[in-house]
Every structure is written in C-alpha cells, then in structure tokens.
Amino acid sequence: MTLVSLPITALYAALSGFLIIALAANVVRLRLGKKVSLGDGGHKDVSRAIRAHGNTIEYLPLALILMALLEINGGGSTALHIYGSLLVGGRVLYSYGMLIPRSSANLARQLGVVTSWLVILGVGIQLLVI
Structure with a gap:
C-alpha cells in the first residue's frame, strides 16, 4: 500500500478548519446573545x-479536494501555496x-468570493492540463 502525503493541502485545510470553527462560534455567540435557538x-x-x-x-x-488532487498529481x-493562500485569504x-x-x-465580500472562484477555476484548469 502506498501512502500519500499532502502537506501543502493539509496546511490550508487546517487553516480553513480554524476559520470554520471561528465562524461557527460567532453564530453560537450571536444566537446565545439574542436568545435564538434555531x-x-x-x-x-x-x-x-x-x-x-x-x-x-x-x-x-x-476547493480543498481540487487542491489535494492537484498535489497528488x-x-x-x-x-x-498560491492557491491555498488565495483560498484562505x-x-x-x-x-x-x-x-x-x-x-x-462591499469590496471585501466581492474580493473574497472572486478569489474563491479563481482558485476553483485555476486548479480545475491546471488539473485538466497536467
């Protein structure tokens, strides 16, 4: 059995996980503060x-699955690292x-969604040509 190591994707997956937990905690904080259960x-x-x-x-x-496939290939x-930085950023x-x-x-929101799209498009294209 061959083990696959994906250290670059793992880095950005970990950072993404931290962001997801922070955003989830923010939802819980606001719901508790406003006494909203659902x-x-x-x-x-x-x-x-x-x-x-x-x-x-x-x-x-x-995006992370595509990055993992790119790293494997x-x-x-x-x-x-460019894709991962753009994705998390x-x-x-x-x-x-x-x-x-x-x-x-607003500009932050617009730039955020465009960078996510560009990462998915860029990785997808790169996967097709390698």
Missing part, C-alpha cells in the same frame, strides 16, 4: 453570521465583508 430569529446580524459560515462551508470542501508547490475577506455592518455589496 435560525436567525429575525436578527440581521445573526443571519449574516449564518451565511458567512454557510458560504464558507459551501466553497472550501470543493504533481502540481507544483508554488502554485499550491479570500474566505477571510468574504467573512469579514459579511460580518461588518455595511451594505451587502
């Missing part, structure tokens, strides 16, 4: 926190943009 209780800040967490959960698994470490930006009390269309 959903958002009609509170916009709770709704935004739930979506910041949910959106991150929606994007990270696919010999993708360069520089490219993987973009998710942090997106979350910040969702949680700050501004309009829903």
Whole structure:
C-alpha cells in the first residue's frame, strides 16, 4: 500500500478548519446573545453570521479536494501555496465583508468570493492540463 502525503493541502485545510470553527462560534455567540435557538430569529446580524459560515462551508470542501488532487498529481508547490493562500485569504475577506455592518455589496465580500472562484477555476484548469 502506498501512502500519500499532502502537506501543502493539509496546511490550508487546517487553516480553513480554524476559520470554520471561528465562524461557527460567532453564530453560537450571536444566537446565545439574542436568545435564538434555531435560525436567525429575525436578527440581521445573526443571519449574516449564518451565511458567512454557510458560504464558507459551501466553497472550501470543493476547493480543498481540487487542491489535494492537484498535489497528488504533481502540481507544483508554488502554485499550491498560491492557491491555498488565495483560498484562505479570500474566505477571510468574504467573512469579514459579511460580518461588518455595511451594505451587502462591499469590496471585501466581492474580493473574497472572486478569489474563491479563481482558485476553483485555476486548479480545475491546471488539473485538466497536467
């Protein structure tokens, strides 16, 4: 049996896990503070926190799976670190943009989602050509 080591993807998966836990803890904190046991209780800040967490959960698994496949298939470490940095940085930006009390269309949120899309597209394309 051959063991596969994915140290670069593992690094960004760990950082992503920390972000997911921080966002989940924020949802719990807000729900407890507003005495909401399920959903958002009609509170916009709770709704935004739930979506910041949910959106991150929606994007990270696919991107990390693609990165793992790229690492297994010999993708360069520089490219993987660029993808991983953009992915985690973009998710942090997106979350910040969702949680700050501004309009829903703000630069942090926009840059965050675009970087996530670019990582998924870039890794996907690179997987097709290697």
